[in-house]
Amino acid sequence: MSGLGEFDLIRRYFKRSAGPRRALLGIGDDCALLSAPSEGALAVSTDMLVEGRHFFADVDAAALGHKALAVNLSDLAAMGAKPIGFTLALALPDADERWLAGFSAGLFALADAHDCELMGGDTTRGPRTISITVLGEVPPALALRRDGARPGDEIWVSGCLGAAAWAVEDRVERHAAASDEASDAAMSEALESTSDSASDKAAALNTMTCGAASVDASLRAQAWQRLERPEPRLALGLALRGVATAAIDLSDGLIGDLGHVLTRSSEALALQSAQSDADAPAVLGATLDWSAMPCHAVLQTVAFERRIRLALAGGDDYELLFCAPPSCRATIDALGAHLGLTLTRVGQIDARPGVRLLDADQQPLTIHVRSFDHFR
Ligand code: ADP
Numbered sequence: 001m002s003g004l005g006e007f008d009l010i011r012r013y014f015k016r017s018a019g020p021r022r023a024l025l026g027i028g029d030d031c032a033l034l035s036a037p038s039e040g041a042l043a044v045s046t047d048m049l050v051e052g053r054h055f056f057a058d059v060d061a062a063a064l065g066h067k068a069l070a071v072n073l074s075d076l077a078a079m080g081a082k083p084i085g086f087t088l089a090l091a092l093p094d095a096d097e098r099w100l101a102g103f104s105a106g107l108f109a110l111a112d113a114h115d116c117e118l119m120g121g122d123t124t125r126g127p128r129t130i131s132i133t134v135l136g137e138v139p140p141a142l143a144l145r146r147d148g149a150r151p152g153d154e155i156w157v158s159g160c161l162g163a164a165a166w167a168v169e170d171r172v173e174r175h176a177a178a179s180d181e182a183s184d185a186a187m188s189e190a191l192e193s194t195s196d197s198a199s200d201k202a203a204a205l206n207t208m209t210c211g212a213a214s215v216d217a218s219l220r221a222q223a224w225q226r227l228e229r230p231e232p233r234l235a236l237g238l239a240l241r242g243v244a245t246a247a248i249d250l251s252d253g254l255i256g257d258l259g260h261v262l263t264r265s266s267e268a269l270a271l272q273s274a275q276s277d278a279d280a281p282a283v284l285g286a287t288l289d290w291s292a293m294p295c296h297a298v299l300q301t302v303a304f305e306r307r308i309r310l311a312l313a314g315g316d317d318y319e320l321l322f323c324a325p326p327s328c329r330a331t332i333d334a335l336g337a338h339l340g341l342t343l344t345r346v347g348q349i350d351a352r353p354g355v356r357l358l359d360a361d362q363q364p365l366t367i368h369v370r371s372f373d374h375f376r
């Protein structure tokens with residue numbers, strides 16, 4: 001690493017003076033040591049963020065530090081696990097100290113808020129990539145797995161949907177508009193002396209770009225906050241132990257993530273009925289109520305089809321989707337009120353394959369959406 005050496009960098013930005021808390025031995029040896037959780041299982045999850053794929057190159061470093069840990073904590077939340085600590089593998093093109101200071105401040109602010117300790121990691125030169133492995137604990141019988149949904153369960157979603165995906169498109173559109181304007185400026189200069197159509201053209205361009213430009217600044221800021229600083233729903237995950245039959249965090253879009261719950265739960269049912277010689281197992285599907293969907297307010301500014309796509313396939317929401325029998329409604333409502341978090345019933349699990357989306361009049365809406373997949 002240029003300027004600052006690898007080990008100075010680790011000491012300055014990632015090793016904390018207070019020393020290890022939960023770990024018996026923290027950063028600085030070949031391994032960290034921590035005692036096994038006294039009750040329950042270790043929950044382990046890894047998420048990697050790659051520049052240009054998961055974040056824009058010019059993103060604020062502190063926001064990136066926050067998000068890199070938040071997406072991992074979100075997996076613990078979706079499992080009903082309590083955070084213990086994490087490791088951080090970093091590839092950096094250079095030892096940019098301003099960037100490192102911002103990144104580690106954002107990272108540790110969130111880590112401290114959830115009492116989650118940095119226990120070790122690896123640092124190397126390379127295209128900017130951040131990989132975190134997070135450790136948590138949960139009694140195995142209470143873990144919120146993906147495979148416990150059953151026909152008749154209701155489907156719930158925390159918070160609101162679609163704002164992060166809107167912000168990504170907002171950014172792309174505004175960049176396109178900015179480069180259009182740059183080339184238009186050159187063109188209107190050329191046209192100015194010979195005709196008045198340049199102003200017509202400028203007016204036309206203005207209308208073209210006003211879709212995004214006309215969005216209220218505070219609404220836009222809210223949407224960007226949702227993209228850059230997702231809040232992992234850890235308290236909700238803990239509270240759903242013993243209540244939810246299945247849960248997943250929404251990282252790739254509701255339709256696809258719900259699909260994982262349906263697949264895993266159908267497999268679990270098949271296994272159960274094979275073991276008990278029961279009748280042919282049910283393949284699970286779901287019916288969703290579009291009018292109940294908690295769309296973020298910014299989605300009101302886009303056309304209907306696009307709103308559906310952003311809310312149901314947008315990704316990056318980091319809310320929890322969970323299933324629970326109807327008998328749990330009152331408990332869940334009370335829990336939402338207690339946490340100050342909107343929890344919305346958006347549909348139910350059926351013993352019929354496929355996902356159906358209904359409008360307020362119970363009429364089917366066509367879903368032309370597909371969740372995010374890195375290799376498609
Ligand atoms: P080794 O070569 O044995 O893998 P390293 O020289 O890579 O060890 O790392 C030295 C120590 O610094 C180890 O304890 C490792 O866990 C820690 N470490 C390295 N990079 C980071 C990082 N980005 N954040 C936190 N700890 C780190």
Ligand code: MG
Nearest residue numbers: 030121122123
């Ligand atoms: Mg190493």
